[in-house]
Amino acid sequence: IYSILATEDLKGYLLVEAPNRGAVEDLIRKTFKVKGIVPGESTIEELDHLLSPHKIIDSIDKGNIVELISGPFKGERARVMRVDKHKEEITLELIDAAVPIPVTVGVEQVKIISKSS
Template sequence: MIEMAFFPVRTVSGKELEVALLIETRAKAMGLDVRSVVVPPRIKGFVIVEAPAHFIVLEVTRGIKHVKGGPGKKMKKEEVLKLVKPIPIIELINVGDIVELVAGPFKGMKAKVEGKDVEKNEVILNILEAAYPLQITVPADYVKPVRR
């Protein structure tokens, strides 16, 4: 069995999806062994192509308008998984941050984070738009960070 490798390809920022779709179409048309094309959500300007060899990625990306550079050095599978795995929202929120509620009865209101419980995936909020101090505990998925 041929061992697959991951190769990063530099693209114009914001054109990653277009490049990925063009790579897929070209690989099928040319009959090249490209197993997957990954557009990492947190990294702008890169597409990751899974293929058995460097020259296959070079051939499939040659002449594509928004490709800035040829395939880079081989990446390990663990590195690609780190780029694709989503970060839980509770890790992005810190005590003292201002957040907006996106669900529940207080939807649309702004609040200040007073505390968080990582194990329960909950945040303790102080609603800023209330007439009196109002503390609530909501799931971390109910909030969106606004500013620090």
């Protein structure tokens, strides 16, 4: 096995670089919770969008629903009120809070639950 790639864009799938299918079959026999193989080959051009970094801030818009994944409000859901692309911070309003208090956090502390329409 030369390399294994797991990305958020392909949840539930691993891309495996190997000299032949037999090497991949040996790997999955020894790996827990692997269900099978989707056979095929990919070119580096097809995988380029998975390998190149993209800024999270570009995918967050005002009105999106996010979940805080770190910090004192971990696990809370919130609505995006403002996006500061220069500082890479967003201002949120907690959904389940009794009093709406604006909270400003870094974009690395949230995960998008749903996009605003």
